[in-house]
Amino acid sequence: MNAPDDFTDDTRLTPLRLMIMLFVLTLAGALGWAVCSLPAYSSGLAVTALAELSNSGVLNPVTAAVLNYRGYDTLLEIAVLLLAVIGVWSLAQAEPPAAFEPASPVLLSFLRIVLPLMILIAGYLLWIGSFAPGGAFQGGAVLAGVLVLLRLSNQDRAIWSHEVWLRFCLVLGLSVFIAVAVGVMAGGGKLLEYPRAHAGMLILLIESAALISIALTLAALFVGGRALSDEDSSRASDNGVQPE
């Protein structure tokens, strides 16, 4: 078990490093060879995807692929995002916020202008996803930016102190996605087989729920630990990682 302090300026060519170098060179060579023998131009599945676009409920081929053709992949990717938060929360508590420090007035008045605008943009990105580049992931990233700015200006106590609500909002996207995926089977369809007439609505519904969860997920990863108000961890006197 190497101590984590072996990041030194040591540049000697040890046998291990030589092996790694050879390995990386071989890999680069193999990849280069493979890429050179690829067909010069391949449209992949773009033609098929565009041909089916009118049946997908949206006009943007990327949204169609993400939420409809390969919606099942996205369902599991939303689960991966939730899992990432659960994993981080299982490791440690968030740093307790520094003793309340009023943010600078300049920052605060800047935030007053920019935050409402960002929320608007997030909603807009969500909406245009159905016919132009955009969608829940892009909108969620902008909304997460709002939460990060609130964090940096120490204005976000209200958000992170309601641990139970936080958990409900984090699972919202995945829950709605699963509910829709299974719900459409009631009409005799397959998993995630939206009825043609309602596909656009259902995709927007999933994306709206996912937007909230994605934004909170990214912000929670920025905060980097479970909330201090977590009832179970406040009872235990642990800090996650414990020295042996």
Added chain:
Amino acid sequence: MTLWDTAPWLLWSIVLPLSAGILTFLFRRAAPWIGIATTLGSVVSVAGLAAQVVHSGPLRYSVGGWGVPLGIDLRADGLSVLMLVMSAVIGVAVSVYAARYFSDADATDERAVQAHQRAYFWPLWMFLLAGLNGLFLAADIFHLYVTLELLGFAAVSLAALAGKRAAVVAAMRYLLVSLSGSLFFLFGVAILYAAYATVDLTALAGKVQPGPLAWSALALMASGLLIKGAVFPLHFWLPPAHANAPTPVSALLSALVVKASFYILLRLWFELFGAVVTPATATFLGLLGAGAILWGSAQALHQPRLKLLVAYSTVAQLGYLMLVFPLAQNAGSALTAWSACVYFVLAHACAKTAMFLAAGNIAHAAGHDRIADLDGITQALPLSVAAFALAGISLIGLPPSGGFIAKWMLLQAAIGSGKWGWATLILVGSLLAAAYVMRVLWHAFTQVEVARPLHRVPRTMEWSALALSLLAVLLGLMAARPVELLRSGAPVSMHAPGQT
């Protein structure tokens, strides 16, 4: 046609654990019950699925109704069903064990159960199960990558759950290994998609031609899977990650998670790259397996700690799985080798879970798991030591255990194709396994006059270990049905790779 016959059972084995992941995250008090109910639910759904596959052969399901090439297909054949049965059965036993393990008030210093472990084990485990089941049903290489990620993140978080420094360091290494493995796999997926414009396994299988593209895709994907599957000499991350995790997690990681990578390798090798692989590459993988058996067993022989011994035993046992590649070269013995290695996966999963749970009980009772200081433990924990011994019987491969049947079929395949070297290796590996199992039992069965003070072990924890070890032994007596089921959709009966 009743509802039982037509219900889409394969979906429930994915949707149930996914929903349970959400519910156990939201409702912590009820989490153990939700977890146990979910694993029981997956037993029911896999039973329904098995009935469908037995009745009408392999089945496919187009998610979203799009079908190949645009949409994602799921498929279930004999191999998928057996893997799902494995994850469901192991899942029930580990859930029952974990419900008691994480709520035990009588915690020792060795495994002080903290509130956060209790709260986070269940959602992580449910997502792990969803990832596993999704992976076993995937018929699409990009979807395989997504399930690998779900599985990998859940596994890493679980490995870190103990919270001790050693566990977090091991989990960090596991994370890096797991991510680079997935990345290699994704490289391969990208090459195949760029070359053949589809990601469906079956559609690709008809298109892949030998050439630099297929070779580099195979090499990248196989190396990613070999490192994720801890195949010698890429096993370095496994023993610390598995040995430092909480007991139920060690069992899940060793019994199920490493098998997922092997499962994908098996699919790729025999279905996707059937026309690309050469006898030399098969022998190379077999040699890696040989290295794993010898090195893993030798390491297990001199580990001072019980959980590390069990973890090194996993390294060794994974080596046997690699023998399928050289042994399936010969068309006559291909099906035997294929069945043997899948049966080996099942037997090892039961035996290794039982062994880790028993080792956890022993460590719980004694407050440590130093093998040399375990004398007299049998007097206090007869059930757990019995579970360890029975699991050992299957690992060694003594009749009538599942391990015996698997090794017997491997030997048949080796001798049938005149490959005496591999046959000798299997026998030597068994002797080494016997040596490291006996080493533990030797200490455990030493009688002591004055019993050391021991912690009480809850009865559920003892019985779940014993139940699985009995299953590992009895697997040998009920091999006919699973081996029959395996023929459903088996890719080896038609042709042997490398000889076409």
